[in-house]
Amino acid sequence: MTSHTTPTKTLAVAGAAALLALTGCSGGTAVFDFTEPMVEPAQSIKFRVPDELIDISEDYAEVRVQESVTVSSVESEDPSQCAVGYRFEYVDGGLERLLASLEEEGDKDQSEEERMARALVGEPLDSIELSEDYSSAVVPVSCAVSPNDTENTVKVRLKQTPESGESSFAWAEITVMKSGDLFVHEPEISDDWQLDSDGNWIQVG
Template identity: 60%
Template sequence: MTSSKAPTKVLAAASAAAVLSLTACSGGTTGYDFTEPVTEPTQSIGFRIPDELLELSDGYAENRVYESITVTAVESEDPSQCAVEYQFEYVEGGLDRLVEYYERLNSESDRDDTVEQRMAGRLVDEDLDSIEFGEDYRSAVVPVTCAVSPNDAENTAHVAFSHIVEDESITFASAEIAVMQSNELFVHESEVNDGWQLDSNGNWIQAE
Protein backbone atom coordinates (compact mmCIF):
# COMPACT_ATOMS: atom_id res chain seq x y z
CA MET A 1 0.00 0.00 0.00
CA THR A 2 1.81 3.10 -1.22
CA SER A 3 1.04 6.55 0.10
CA SER A 4 -0.48 9.16 -2.21
CA LYS A 5 1.29 11.95 -0.37
CA ALA A 6 4.31 13.44 -2.10
CA PRO A 7 7.69 12.90 -0.45
CA THR A 8 9.48 15.79 1.21
CA LYS A 9 12.93 16.34 -0.25
CA VAL A 10 15.88 17.74 1.64
CA LEU A 11 18.73 19.05 -0.50
CA ALA A 12 21.82 18.27 1.52
CA ALA A 13 24.89 18.80 -0.63
CA ALA A 14 27.17 21.69 0.24
CA SER A 15 27.51 24.54 -2.25
CA ALA A 16 30.46 24.41 -4.63
CA ALA A 17 32.12 27.35 -2.89
CA ALA A 18 31.77 25.75 0.52
CA VAL A 19 33.11 22.45 -0.76
CA LEU A 20 36.22 24.09 -2.19
CA SER A 21 36.95 25.66 1.17
CA LEU A 22 36.91 22.31 2.97
CA THR A 23 40.13 20.33 2.76
CA ALA A 24 39.95 17.62 5.44
CA CYS A 25 37.51 14.81 6.16
CA SER A 26 35.94 14.77 9.58
CA GLY A 27 37.08 11.97 11.85
CA GLY A 28 34.87 9.03 12.77
CA THR A 29 31.30 8.64 11.55
CA THR A 30 29.10 11.65 10.85
CA GLY A 31 25.51 11.24 12.04
CA TYR A 32 22.62 12.05 9.71
CA ASP A 33 18.97 12.00 10.85
CA PHE A 34 17.21 13.71 7.93
CA THR A 35 17.04 17.04 9.77
CA GLU A 36 20.37 18.80 9.17
CA PRO A 37 22.55 18.62 6.03
CA VAL A 38 26.04 17.18 6.11
CA THR A 39 28.06 20.31 5.27
CA GLU A 40 31.57 18.88 5.48
CA PRO A 41 33.15 15.97 3.61
CA THR A 42 33.33 12.76 5.58
CA GLN A 43 34.38 9.15 4.99
CA SER A 44 31.52 7.57 6.95
CA ILE A 45 27.88 8.54 7.51
CA GLY A 46 25.53 6.91 10.02
CA PHE A 47 21.89 7.28 8.94
CA ARG A 48 18.96 6.90 11.34
CA ILE A 49 15.36 8.08 11.71
CA PRO A 50 15.11 10.65 14.54
CA ASP A 51 13.32 9.64 17.73
CA GLU A 52 10.82 12.50 17.37
CA LEU A 53 9.66 11.16 14.01
CA LEU A 54 9.50 7.58 15.31
CA GLU A 55 7.18 8.72 18.09
CA LEU A 56 4.90 10.50 15.63
CA SER A 57 4.86 7.82 12.93
CA ASP A 58 3.51 4.79 14.80
CA GLY A 59 2.91 2.78 11.63
CA TYR A 60 6.52 3.01 10.57
CA ALA A 61 7.96 2.53 14.07
CA GLU A 62 6.02 -0.69 14.65
CA ASN A 63 6.96 -2.30 11.34
CA ARG A 64 10.39 -0.86 10.58
CA VAL A 65 13.39 -2.97 9.63
CA TYR A 66 16.45 -0.91 10.57
CA GLU A 67 17.82 0.89 13.59
CA SER A 68 20.57 2.52 11.53
CA ILE A 69 22.47 2.22 8.25
CA THR A 70 26.11 3.30 8.07
CA VAL A 71 27.84 3.93 4.76
CA THR A 72 31.65 4.13 4.67
CA ALA A 73 33.95 4.85 1.73
CA VAL A 74 36.39 1.97 1.12
CA GLU A 75 39.10 1.23 -1.42
CA SER A 76 37.84 -0.18 -4.72
CA GLU A 77 39.46 -3.14 -6.46
CA ASP A 78 39.19 -1.08 -9.64
CA PRO A 79 41.27 2.12 -9.20
CA SER A 80 39.05 3.92 -11.69
CA GLN A 81 35.96 3.27 -9.56
CA CYS A 82 34.81 3.93 -5.99
CA ALA A 83 33.29 1.61 -3.39
CA VAL A 84 31.32 1.84 -0.16
CA GLU A 85 30.63 -0.55 2.68
CA TYR A 86 27.16 -0.68 4.21
CA GLN A 87 26.64 -1.69 7.84
CA PHE A 88 23.04 -2.57 8.73
CA GLU A 89 21.83 -2.45 12.32
CA TYR A 90 18.41 -4.08 12.48
CA VAL A 91 15.71 -3.50 15.07
CA GLU A 92 14.68 -6.59 17.02
CA GLY A 93 12.98 -8.93 14.56
CA GLY A 94 13.63 -6.56 11.64
CA LEU A 95 15.93 -8.84 9.65
CA ASP A 96 13.68 -11.86 10.16
CA ARG A 97 10.69 -9.80 9.05
CA LEU A 98 12.45 -8.73 5.85
CA VAL A 99 13.76 -12.20 4.97
CA GLU A 100 10.36 -13.79 5.64
CA TYR A 101 8.75 -11.17 3.40
CA TYR A 102 10.99 -12.08 0.46
CA GLU A 103 10.66 -15.80 1.12
CA ARG A 104 6.90 -15.40 0.93
CA LEU A 105 7.22 -13.26 -2.17
CA ASN A 106 9.31 -15.93 -3.86
CA SER A 107 6.82 -18.66 -3.04
CA GLU A 108 4.01 -16.64 -4.61
CA SER A 109 5.92 -15.46 -7.68
CA ASP A 110 6.75 -17.06 -11.01
CA ARG A 111 10.06 -15.18 -11.17
CA ASP A 112 13.32 -17.05 -10.68
CA ASP A 113 14.87 -14.45 -8.35
CA THR A 114 16.36 -15.81 -5.14
CA VAL A 115 15.82 -14.29 -1.72
CA GLU A 116 19.43 -13.08 -1.80
CA GLN A 117 18.87 -11.34 -5.13
CA ARG A 118 15.79 -9.59 -3.79
CA MET A 119 17.64 -8.59 -0.62
CA ALA A 120 20.41 -7.01 -2.72
CA GLY A 121 17.85 -4.85 -4.49
CA ARG A 122 16.20 -3.77 -1.23
CA LEU A 123 19.31 -3.22 0.89
CA VAL A 124 21.66 -1.50 -1.57
CA ASP A 125 19.63 -1.06 -4.77
CA GLU A 126 22.12 -3.14 -6.77
CA ASP A 127 22.28 -6.52 -8.52
CA LEU A 128 23.60 -9.39 -6.41
CA ASP A 129 26.45 -10.22 -8.80
CA SER A 130 28.02 -6.79 -8.29
CA ILE A 131 28.15 -6.76 -4.48
CA GLU A 132 29.63 -8.74 -1.60
CA PHE A 133 27.31 -9.51 1.32
CA GLY A 134 28.59 -10.05 4.85
CA GLU A 135 27.14 -12.59 7.28
CA ASP A 136 23.37 -12.42 7.87
CA TYR A 137 22.97 -9.41 5.58
CA ARG A 138 24.58 -7.16 8.17
CA SER A 139 27.09 -5.65 5.76
CA ALA A 140 27.72 -5.28 2.05
CA VAL A 141 30.56 -3.92 -0.08
CA VAL A 142 29.25 -2.19 -3.18
CA PRO A 143 31.21 -0.74 -6.14
CA VAL A 144 29.92 2.62 -7.33
CA THR A 145 30.81 5.06 -10.06
CA CYS A 146 32.82 7.93 -8.59
CA ALA A 147 30.94 11.23 -8.48
CA VAL A 148 32.20 14.09 -10.62
CA SER A 149 31.36 16.54 -7.81
CA PRO A 150 29.51 16.54 -4.46
CA ASN A 151 26.42 17.66 -6.38
CA ASP A 152 26.56 14.81 -8.91
CA ALA A 153 23.02 13.40 -9.00
CA GLU A 154 23.75 10.70 -11.57
CA ASN A 155 26.41 8.67 -9.75
CA THR A 156 25.31 7.92 -6.20
CA ALA A 157 25.02 5.22 -3.56
CA HIS A 158 21.50 4.67 -2.21
CA VAL A 159 20.19 4.33 1.36
CA ALA A 160 16.58 3.40 2.11
CA PHE A 161 14.73 2.82 5.40
CA SER A 162 11.89 0.39 4.77
CA HIS A 163 9.01 -1.11 6.71
CA ILE A 164 6.73 -4.07 5.99
CA VAL A 165 3.05 -3.16 5.75
CA GLU A 166 0.27 -5.44 4.53
CA ASP A 167 2.66 -7.78 2.70
CA GLU A 168 4.49 -4.91 1.03
CA SER A 169 7.96 -3.46 1.58
CA ILE A 170 7.65 0.34 1.60
CA THR A 171 10.38 2.96 1.70
CA PHE A 172 9.82 5.47 4.50
CA ALA A 173 12.96 7.59 4.00
CA SER A 174 15.88 7.51 1.59
CA ALA A 175 19.05 9.34 0.63
CA GLU A 176 21.48 9.54 -2.28
CA ILE A 177 25.21 9.76 -1.52
CA ALA A 178 27.86 11.16 -3.84
CA VAL A 179 31.12 9.21 -3.47
CA MET A 180 34.30 10.99 -4.54
CA GLN A 181 37.47 9.15 -5.58
CA SER A 182 39.16 10.85 -2.61
CA ASN A 183 36.84 8.70 -0.40
CA GLU A 184 34.79 11.74 0.59
CA LEU A 185 31.05 11.24 0.98
CA PHE A 186 28.34 13.86 0.53
CA VAL A 187 24.58 13.44 1.05
CA HIS A 188 23.33 14.76 -2.25
CA GLU A 189 19.60 14.52 -1.58
CA SER A 190 17.27 12.89 0.92
CA GLU A 191 13.53 12.51 1.31
CA VAL A 192 10.98 11.43 3.91
CA ASN A 193 7.71 9.98 2.62
CA ASP A 194 4.12 9.92 3.92
CA GLY A 195 3.94 13.72 3.92
CA TRP A 196 6.38 14.26 6.78
CA GLN A 197 8.39 17.47 6.74
CA LEU A 198 10.14 19.88 9.10
CA ASP A 199 8.55 23.25 9.81
CA SER A 200 10.60 26.43 10.22
CA ASN A 201 11.00 25.70 13.94
CA GLY A 202 12.47 22.24 13.34
CA ASN A 203 9.32 20.33 14.29
CA TRP A 204 8.07 17.34 12.28
CA ILE A 205 4.61 17.88 10.78
CA GLN A 206 2.55 15.83 8.37
CA ALA A 207 1.31 17.89 5.43
CA GLU A 208 -1.76 17.01 3.43
Protein backbone atom coordinates (compact mmCIF):
# COMPACT_ATOMS: atom_id res chain seq x y z
CA MET A 1 0.00 0.00 0.00
CA THR A 2 0.99 3.64 -0.25
CA SER A 3 2.24 5.00 3.07
CA HIS A 4 2.92 8.67 3.68
CA THR A 5 3.17 10.60 6.96
CA THR A 6 4.40 13.98 8.14
CA PRO A 7 6.15 14.71 11.46
CA THR A 8 3.27 16.88 12.70
CA LYS A 9 0.54 14.47 11.66
CA THR A 10 1.63 11.05 12.85
CA LEU A 11 -0.99 8.32 12.85
CA ALA A 12 -1.12 5.70 15.53
CA VAL A 13 -2.19 3.04 13.10
CA ALA A 14 -0.11 2.97 9.96
CA GLY A 15 -0.10 0.84 6.87
CA ALA A 16 -2.42 -2.07 6.26
CA ALA A 17 -3.31 -2.52 9.93
CA ALA A 18 -4.77 0.98 10.07
CA LEU A 19 -6.78 0.61 6.93
CA LEU A 20 -8.22 -2.76 7.92
CA ALA A 21 -9.26 -1.58 11.38
CA LEU A 22 -11.70 1.12 10.37
CA THR A 23 -14.76 -0.85 11.43
CA GLY A 24 -13.51 -1.33 14.96
CA CYS A 25 -15.48 1.51 16.57
CA SER A 26 -17.80 0.71 19.43
CA GLY A 27 -21.52 1.29 19.21
CA GLY A 28 -22.02 0.25 15.58
CA THR A 29 -22.31 2.46 12.51
CA ALA A 30 -24.95 5.16 12.12
CA VAL A 31 -26.41 5.82 8.66
CA PHE A 32 -26.75 9.38 7.38
CA ASP A 33 -28.70 9.81 4.13
CA PHE A 34 -29.19 13.60 4.08
CA THR A 35 -32.90 13.34 4.92
CA GLU A 36 -32.83 14.18 8.64
CA PRO A 37 -30.36 15.98 10.93
CA MET A 38 -28.13 13.71 12.97
CA VAL A 39 -28.81 14.82 16.54
CA GLU A 40 -26.76 12.17 18.36
CA PRO A 41 -23.02 11.63 17.92
CA ALA A 42 -21.57 8.39 16.60
CA GLN A 43 -18.08 6.99 16.29
CA SER A 44 -18.77 5.60 12.82
CA ILE A 45 -21.12 7.11 10.21
CA LYS A 46 -22.08 5.71 6.82
CA PHE A 47 -23.00 8.45 4.34
CA ARG A 48 -25.16 7.60 1.35
CA VAL A 49 -27.60 9.26 -1.04
CA PRO A 50 -31.13 7.87 -0.54
CA ASP A 51 -32.41 5.51 -3.23
CA GLU A 52 -35.46 7.71 -3.81
CA LEU A 53 -33.26 10.63 -4.82
CA ILE A 54 -31.06 8.46 -7.03
CA ASP A 55 -34.18 7.19 -8.81
CA ILE A 56 -35.50 10.66 -9.64
CA SER A 57 -32.13 12.28 -10.38
CA GLU A 58 -31.32 10.51 -13.63
CA ASP A 59 -28.18 12.56 -14.27
CA TYR A 60 -26.67 11.56 -10.93
CA ALA A 61 -27.65 7.93 -11.38
CA GLU A 62 -25.53 7.83 -14.54
CA VAL A 63 -22.42 9.57 -13.19
CA ARG A 64 -22.27 8.62 -9.51
CA VAL A 65 -19.04 7.07 -8.29
CA GLN A 66 -19.75 5.76 -4.79
CA GLU A 67 -22.47 3.75 -3.13
CA SER A 68 -21.41 5.05 0.28
CA VAL A 69 -18.58 6.58 2.29
CA THR A 70 -18.11 5.48 5.91
CA VAL A 71 -16.16 7.72 8.30
CA SER A 72 -14.95 6.30 11.62
CA SER A 73 -12.86 7.73 14.43
CA VAL A 74 -9.47 6.05 14.91
CA GLU A 75 -6.66 6.68 17.36
CA SER A 76 -3.91 9.16 16.68
CA GLU A 77 -0.41 8.62 18.02
CA ASP A 78 -0.12 12.32 18.77
CA PRO A 79 -2.15 12.82 21.99
CA SER A 80 -3.07 16.34 20.91
CA GLN A 81 -4.54 15.17 17.60
CA CYS A 82 -7.48 13.12 16.36
CA ALA A 83 -7.80 10.97 13.23
CA VAL A 84 -10.55 9.46 11.10
CA GLY A 85 -10.71 6.50 8.78
CA TYR A 86 -12.61 6.53 5.51
CA ARG A 87 -14.00 3.47 3.75
CA PHE A 88 -15.19 3.95 0.16
CA GLU A 89 -17.76 1.64 -1.45
CA TYR A 90 -17.87 2.20 -5.20
CA VAL A 91 -20.72 1.48 -7.61
CA ASP A 92 -19.94 -0.87 -10.49
CA GLY A 93 -17.40 0.88 -12.69
CA GLY A 94 -17.34 3.95 -10.45
CA LEU A 95 -13.68 3.77 -9.45
CA GLU A 96 -12.57 3.24 -13.03
CA ARG A 97 -14.61 6.23 -14.23
CA LEU A 98 -13.21 8.43 -11.45
CA LEU A 99 -9.64 7.43 -12.27
CA ALA A 100 -10.23 8.12 -15.96
CA SER A 101 -11.77 11.53 -15.32
CA LEU A 102 -8.94 12.58 -12.99
CA GLU A 103 -6.35 11.46 -15.52
CA GLU A 104 -8.06 13.56 -18.18
CA GLU A 105 -9.05 16.59 -16.12
CA GLY A 106 -6.66 16.50 -13.15
CA ASP A 107 -3.28 18.12 -12.52
CA LYS A 108 -0.85 16.54 -14.99
CA ASP A 109 2.06 17.23 -12.62
CA GLN A 110 0.54 15.00 -9.95
CA SER A 111 0.64 11.23 -9.73
CA GLU A 112 -2.53 9.15 -9.79
CA GLU A 113 -2.26 8.65 -6.02
CA GLU A 114 -1.89 12.39 -5.40
CA ARG A 115 -4.94 13.18 -7.52
CA MET A 116 -7.00 10.51 -5.76
CA ALA A 117 -6.02 11.76 -2.29
CA ARG A 118 -7.31 15.21 -3.18
CA ALA A 119 -10.45 13.87 -4.83
CA LEU A 120 -11.43 11.47 -2.04
CA VAL A 121 -10.55 13.35 1.16
CA GLY A 122 -9.36 16.79 0.05
CA GLU A 123 -5.90 16.37 1.58
CA PRO A 124 -2.38 16.04 0.13
CA LEU A 125 -1.10 12.49 -0.20
CA ASP A 126 1.90 13.05 2.07
CA SER A 127 -0.33 13.80 5.08
CA ILE A 128 -2.62 10.75 4.91
CA GLU A 129 -2.63 6.96 4.59
CA LEU A 130 -4.27 5.81 1.35
CA SER A 131 -4.78 2.17 0.40
CA GLU A 132 -3.48 0.92 -2.94
CA ASP A 133 -6.98 0.04 -4.15
CA TYR A 134 -8.44 3.40 -3.01
CA SER A 135 -10.98 1.66 -0.81
CA SER A 136 -9.85 3.31 2.44
CA ALA A 137 -7.84 6.15 3.93
CA VAL A 138 -6.76 7.47 7.33
CA VAL A 139 -6.64 11.24 7.80
CA PRO A 140 -5.32 13.23 10.80
CA VAL A 141 -7.37 16.18 12.03
CA SER A 142 -7.24 18.62 14.92
CA CYS A 143 -9.65 17.57 17.66
CA ALA A 144 -12.73 19.76 17.97
CA VAL A 145 -13.07 22.02 21.00
CA SER A 146 -16.81 21.29 21.09
CA PRO A 147 -19.39 19.51 18.91
CA ASN A 148 -20.17 22.87 17.28
CA ASP A 149 -16.54 23.64 16.43
CA THR A 150 -16.57 24.04 12.64
CA GLU A 151 -13.00 25.34 12.44
CA ASN A 152 -11.49 21.85 12.77
CA THR A 153 -13.32 19.47 10.46
CA VAL A 154 -12.91 16.84 7.80
CA LYS A 155 -15.16 16.63 4.77
CA VAL A 156 -17.01 13.67 3.30
CA ARG A 157 -17.92 13.79 -0.38
CA LEU A 158 -20.07 11.46 -2.45
CA LYS A 159 -18.36 11.81 -5.80
CA GLN A 160 -19.65 11.98 -9.35
CA THR A 161 -17.74 12.24 -12.60
CA PRO A 162 -17.31 15.81 -13.86
CA GLU A 163 -19.48 15.66 -16.97
CA SER A 164 -22.25 16.66 -14.56
CA GLY A 165 -20.45 19.94 -13.84
CA GLU A 166 -19.87 19.20 -10.13
CA SER A 167 -17.30 16.77 -8.76
CA SER A 168 -19.49 15.90 -5.75
CA PHE A 169 -23.24 15.33 -5.51
CA ALA A 170 -23.50 15.39 -1.71
CA TRP A 171 -21.13 16.44 1.04
CA ALA A 172 -20.88 17.30 4.73
CA GLU A 173 -18.41 18.53 7.34
CA ILE A 174 -17.51 16.37 10.35
CA THR A 175 -16.08 17.44 13.68
CA VAL A 176 -14.12 14.90 15.70
CA MET A 177 -14.00 15.03 19.49
CA LYS A 178 -11.11 13.57 21.48
CA SER A 179 -13.59 10.99 22.80
CA GLY A 180 -14.02 9.71 19.23
CA ASP A 181 -17.52 11.13 18.84
CA LEU A 182 -18.31 12.45 15.35
CA PHE A 183 -20.77 15.27 14.63
CA VAL A 184 -22.20 16.14 11.19
CA HIS A 185 -22.37 19.77 10.04
CA GLU A 186 -23.58 21.57 6.92
CA PRO A 187 -24.80 18.60 4.86
CA GLU A 188 -25.64 19.62 1.30
CA ILE A 189 -26.98 18.12 -1.91
CA SER A 190 -26.02 19.68 -5.25
CA ASP A 191 -28.29 20.55 -8.20
CA ASP A 192 -30.66 22.43 -5.86
CA TRP A 193 -32.25 19.25 -4.48
CA GLN A 194 -33.96 19.56 -1.11
CA LEU A 195 -36.75 17.98 0.91
CA ASP A 196 -40.10 19.76 1.12
CA SER A 197 -42.18 19.86 4.30
CA ASP A 198 -43.89 16.59 3.30
CA GLY A 199 -40.57 14.77 2.99
CA ASN A 200 -40.48 14.72 -0.83
CA TRP A 201 -37.36 15.53 -2.84
CA ILE A 202 -37.81 18.58 -5.08
CA GLN A 203 -35.53 20.77 -7.19
CA VAL A 204 -35.59 24.48 -6.41
CA GLY A 205 -33.87 27.49 -7.85
